[in-house]
Amino acid sequence: MEKHQSLLVIFLILAGLIASIFLHIYRSSLITYGAEGMYNPTRKRYFFFLILASVAVILMSVTIPDSPYFMFADKQPSKVVFVAAKQFSFILSNQAIDPKKGGAGENIEIPVGELVEFRVSSLDVTHGFAIYDDKSNLVAQTQAMPGYINKLRWKFNTPGTYNILCLEFCGVAHAFMRASFTVK
Amino acid sequence: MENKSLKRVTSIWIITILVLFVASILLGIIMRFNQGTKINLAPATFYAYMTTHGLTMVGIWVVAGMAAVHYLLTRYVKVPLSINIFAMLFTVIGVVLLWAATLVGHFHAAWTFLYPLPFYTAWEAWATPVFLLGIGVLGIGWFVWAVGMLVSILKNYSLSQAFAWQHFKKDNGIETPPFILIATVSLIGVIVCLLTAVLLLILYFAEYFSKGSFTNDPLLMKNLTYFFGHTIINEALYLGLATLYELLPEISGRPRFKTTWYVALAWNCTLVFVLTAFFHHLYMDFVQPEGFQMIGQIASYLASLPSATVTAFSVVILIYNNSIKWSLANILFFIGVMGWLIGGMGAVIDATISNNFILHNTLWVPAHFHTYNAMGNVLFSLAFFWWAANEFTNTHNDRRERFKTILLLVGGFGFVLMFYIGGALSIPRRYSVYPEEFTSAAMLATAGAWFACIYLLGIVLMLIDIVKKCTRVFSSSSV
Numbered sequence: 308m309e310k311h312q313s314l315l316v317i318f319l320i321l322a323g324l325i326a327s328i329f330l331h332i333y334r335s336s337l338i339t340y341g342a343e344g345m346y347n348p349t350r351k352r353y354f355f356f357l358i359l360a361s362v363a364v365i366l367m368s369v370t371i372p373d374s375p376y377f378m379f380a381d382k383q384p385s386k387v388v389f390v391a392a393k394q395f396s397f398i399l400s401n402q403a404i405d406p407k408k409g410g411a412g413e414n415i416e417i418p419v420g421e422l423v424e425f426r427v428s429s430l431d432v433t434h435g436f437a438i439y440d441d442k443s444n445l446v447a448q449t450q451a452m453p454g455y456i457n458k459l460r461w462k463f464n465t466p467g468t469y470n471i472l473c474l475e476f477c478g479v480a481h482a483f484m485r486a487s488f489t490v491k
Numbered sequence: 492m493e494n495k496s497l498k499r500v501t502s503i504w505i506i507t508i509l510v511l512f513v514a515s516i517l518l519g520i521i522m523r524f525n526q527g528t529k530i531n532l533a534p535a536t537f538y539a540y541m542t543t544h545g546l547t548m549v550g551i552w553v554v555a556g557m558a559a560v561h562y563l564l565t566r567y568v569k570v571p572l573s574i575n576i577f578a579m580l581f582t583v584i585g586v587v588l589l590w591a592a593t594l595v596g597h598f599h600a601a602w603t604f605l606y607p608l609p610f611y612t613a614w615e616a617w618a619t620p621v622f623l624l625g626i627g628v629l630g631i632g633w634f635v636w637a638v639g640m641l642v643s644i645l646k647n648y649s650l651s652q653a654f655a656w657q658h659f660k661k662d663n664g665i666e667t668p669p670f671i672l673i674a675t676v677s678l679i680g681v682i683v684c685l686l687t688a689v690l691l692l693i694l695y696f697a698e699y700f701s702k703g704s705f706t707n708d709p710l711l712m713k714n715l716t717y718f719f720g721h722t723i724i725n726e727a728l729y730l731g732l733a734t735l736y737e738l739l740p741e742i743s744g745r746p747r748f749k750t751t752w753y754v755a756l757a758w759n760c761t762l763v764f765v766l767t768a769f770f771h772h773l774y775m776d777f778v779q780p781e782g783f784q785m786i787g788q789i790a791s792y793l794a795s796l797p798s799a800t801v802t803a804f805s806v807v808i809l810i811y812n813n814s815i816k817w818s819l820a821n822i823l824f825f826i827g828v829m830g831w832l833i834g835g836m837g838a839v840i841d842a843t844i845s846n847n848f849i850l851h852n853t854l855w856v857p858a859h860f861h862t863y864n865a866m867g868n869v870l871f872s873l874a875f876f877w878w879a880a881n882e883f884t885n886t887h888n889d890r891r892e893r894f895k896t897i898l899l900l901v902g903g904f905g906f907v908l909m910f911y912i913g914g915a916l917s918i919p920r921r922y923s924v925y926p927e928e929f930t931s932a933a934m935l936a937t938a939g940a941w942f943a944c945i946y947l948l949g950i951v952l953m954l955i956d957i958v959k960k961c962t963r964v965f966s967s968s969s970v
Contacts, residue, residue, distance in 0.1 A: 311849055314840055315915035322833045329829040332807055336815040356753075356800050363792045366843070373845035374774075376781050394611065432608045434710060435775070435852055437919070443928045445849045445917035450775045452709050453607065457777040472926070474852035474919055476601050479534045479613050482922035487527060 309444050375447070379460040380490055384424035388415055388488070391436035392427070392451035394478050397471055397486035406430055415488035419466045425459040427451045434484070435474030441467045463490040496561060498883045500575050502961035504558040505876045508551045509954045511586075512869075515551070516950065518544040518941045526925060527937030535613065537923035538599035545602030546589055548723055550629060552864065553681075554582055555872035556730025557636055560674050562879065563737050564640060567671060568647045568732060574639030581632025587627030592618040601921065603720055606712035609695070623695050630688045637681040644675055655755035669748045671734035672755060676762045677726050680884035684722035691715040714771060721769035725794075728831070728863065729761070731871030732802060738878055739824045744816040745809050754805075757797035764794035771842045775851050784844060791842035795835045803832060819892040819953075820878040826900065827870030834863025837911065852921070854935075855914025858907055865946070866903045873953060895949050902946030909939035 308316075391398040391409060398404055398412035409430055417423050427436045429451040436459070437448035446469070447456040463469070466489075473484040518540045525532045532540070536825050556876070557578070564570050592598040596618025600608040604626075609619045644653050651657065653675040655667040694707050694715070746752075770787025773779045806828050815821070826883065837859030841850050883886045918925065918932045923934035 310846075311915045311917055314846060314850070315911060316767060318837055318840055318911065321836045325829060325832050325836070329825070332811050333825065335812045336810045336817070339596055339713060353753075355804065357797060359800060363796060367788060370843045370845045371785060374784065375844070375848050376777060376784065389831040403712075432611055433605055433713070437852075439917065439928075443917060445853060447848065449777055452713070452776060452778070454709055455776075455778045457775075459777065470928070472919060475605070476538075476603075476608075477760070478608065478611065479599070481537060481538075482534070482919075482926070491671055 311446045327419055334392040337457050347454060375449075375459070379422055379462070382422050382460075383434070384460060385421040386417060386423045388417070388423060388425050390436060390451065391430050392436060392473065392477075392484075393430040394432065395473075395480035396483040397436070397473075397484070399471075399486055404428075412486075417463055417488060417490045418436075419490050420462065420464055422460060422462050425449070426460060426463070427457045428455060429453045432477050434477045435477050437470070437472050437474040439470045439472060440465065443470075474475060494565070495921050496572055497575070500572065500579065500884060501558055501562045501879060502964045503579065504554060505879065506958050506963050507952075508558075508872075509876070509957065511547055511551050512952065513546040513947065513951060515544050515687060516943065516947045518547075520940050520947065523936045523940035523943060525923060527933045527935075527940060528924065529940070531939055532923070534923040535597055535599060538601070538921075539593045539597050539614075541921065542599050542601050543590060543593040546593070547586070548864070549602060549720075549727070550582070550586065550869055552872060553633065553723060553727040553730075554578070554867075555875075556677070556727045556734070557633065557640075557681075558733045559788070559872060559875040559879075560730050561636070561640060562676070563670060563734060564674060566737075567668065568643045570640055570643040574636050578636035579630040581628050581635075585625045585627075585632065588621050588628060591675065592622035596621060598622045599801045603716055605716060606695070606707055610698070620696075620699060623692055623699075626688065626850055627692050630685050630692070633691075634682065634685045637678045637685065641675065641678045641682065644671060644678075648675075654759055655750050656759075658750055658752045658755040667750050667755070668737075669750050669754060670733050670737040672750055672758050673729060675734055676758050677729040677733060680722055680726040680729065680762060680765060684719045684726065687715055687722075690717040691719060704851050710776065710778065713750060713776065714769075714779075717769045717772035718766075721772060721925035722766060724860070724864070725765050725768075728868040728871075729765075729798070731827070731868045731875075732798070734875045735802070735824050735827070735871050736805075738875065739806070739821055740809055742816070742818060742821045742824075742878060743809060745813060748805055748809075754801055754906060759800040761794060761798045764790045768794045768842070771844075771847070773787055774844050774847045788842060788844050792839060799832060799835055803828060816889060817891050818889040819895065820874045820881075822891060822896055823870045823874035823877065826896070827867050827874065830866025830870060831863045831868070831901070833908075834859050834861075837862055842866050849917070850914055852919060853914045854910045854916075856920055858910030858914050861910060862907045866899075866907065873950075876957050877953065880957040883964045884960045886960060892953075895952050898945055898949030898952070902942050902949060904942070904944055905942030906939050909935045909942065915921075 342413040389400045389404050391404045398410055399415045400412050426450050436451045438446045440446050447461045449459040468487055468489055471486040473481055524530045526539055561575050596615035598614045598618035652667050655672045657664050698707050732898055736748050742833055767786050767790040770783045771791045816935050841855055841859055913935050918929050
């Protein structure tokens with residue numbers, strides 16, 4: 308199962324748990340009609356808060372090192388791809404792109420299993436730069452912002468054609484803004 | 492007389508908000524049917540609707556919270572009615588300007604109007620300044636209202652009392668009601684984010700009038716946009732929670748909530764964390780300093796923890812194994828807390844940087860914010876509306892309105908589930924139509940639209956009951 312789907316399963320389990328607890332609480336207020344103040348779990352409240360706080364701290368310490376800013380930070384990329392987004396296309400090039408001239412870009416081939424660095428910017432408004440595999444799973448992304456270069460490092464272990472979609476609303480043809488590259 | 496006028500003004504707010512809510516839901520349903528290829532809108536029309544939908548929804552639930560807090564605040568302090576009427580006037584003007592910009596001028600830069608998109612006009616040239624002016628007018632109205640209410644609180648409570656700091660001591664003197672504490676925290680948040688909006692608008696207008704000699708920094712503008720946008724919608728939720736703390740025990744026939752040291756601590760912490768959680772909107776901007784990204788995740792986790800834990804436990808203690816006088820009002824509060832917590836789970840998952848890397852700007856985003864809004868905050872405000880409509884007309888109504896509740900539950904959770912599944916399938920958000928490789932996207936959109944129709948039916952049935960009662964407030968014999 309992909310990570311995306313695992314997150315959905317985790318979410319649905321948690322949502323189901325919350326809904327079950329609320330249903331149980333609601334029912335308890337119907338069954339014991341007439342009873343007063345039978346439940347005051349002040350100690351449990353601290354206990355519960357401590358558990359949640361501990362879970363939050365553990366989750367943070369486990370997940371933060373997996374942030375994209377730290378991935379492959381100590382490695383040297385074997386290939387650099389320059390990306391300039393503009394309404395409503397992507398320019399991909401093996402050479403640096405002149406922001407004043409833009410250009411048509413070129414076909415990009417990325418060697419499988421090698422570390423690649425995408426240097427992503429925009430020539431007009433803010434765009435998204437999202438890489439999708441051939442099963443339409445979102446693999447990696449960064450934003451394409453005018454005046455800034457976001458560096459996204461990734462290693463493609465599966466050969467094939469990867470699509471690039473814009474994931475930041477950029478105007479009327481936002482849904483049609485796309486490009487692709489090959490990994491082999 | 493003052494009370495009668497306040498009831499009338501509050502009734503106007505309630506009716507206006509509900510009518511605008513129905514109109515905005517309809518726009519949302521049209522968008523989902525378009526994504527489901529059941530209808531065929533021009534992309535520019537779709538995005539104009541999307542901009543209108545987002546703006547209107549954010550706006551009405553902010554003013555719903557403000558109107559409810561104003562009404563209930565008069566139980567504790569004297570609040571000038573003039574600020575309420577001033578805000579209403581400015582809200583009407585602001586909404587007219589915004590709707591003119593989007594629906595007449597075809598402005599469609601989304602409610603976030605992310606810099607520099609508003610200057611890349613694919614719409615009438617006048618629509619951009621009118622849109623920005625509309626935001627400014629709304630901001631002025633709400634700012635005056637929020638400051639007015641905060642000043643009213645501070646006339647009766649010192650600042651430390653309003654923050655309930657005396658509850659950290661053993662001998663704490665007078666008690667700060669939870670409602671006052673949460674209203675203070677929320678109003679300060681509203682004021683801070685509206686001041687940020689002012690700065691944002693000044694920078695926009697400076698560039699607009701400079702005719703190219705001055706340009707803004709996109710990263711700074713993005714930080715300002717999300718500080719304003721993220722915070723205002725969260726403060727709307729907290730205003731709704733203030734209402735819950737005040738009314739839920741009362742409607743349920745249970746003792747009032749009390750402020751304890753941990754309630755005080757939780758809401759003081761919430762103020763700090765909610766103002767720094769907005770950084771999570773910029774996780775995918777790798778040029779943002781990494782320290783801010785870490786703060787974003789830590790604050791996102793911590794912003795939800797104290798207020799949610801304290802509120803959830805307070806509600807559990809109030810209801811569990813106790814005899815409760817259930818009516819639609821407290822049922823809505825109860826379901827709203829559940830929806831808020833479930834949406835909060837979705838939000839925390841997305842606010843984890845390593846998850847955001849594959850969820851950012853997919854349908855997971857509308858999934859979680861629709862959950863804690865449509866099934867959380869909206870229900871808090873609807874609970875207030877239902878309670879107020881009965882209160883204003885001295886009507887005793889303890890019906891549970893099971894049919895309406897079921898419509899909201901099935902329609903609301905079904906609607907957001909389609910978004911969550913879409914998010915897990917990496918389907919992008921804000922697409923007028925989906926690329927063909929997302930084979931289930933159109934089907935999910937259509938199913939979502941139908942679920943939204945069910946939710947809408949529940950809302951319309953409530954609207955009919957509430958509006959009927961609220962209009963009675965204007966007849967001379969009532970109130």
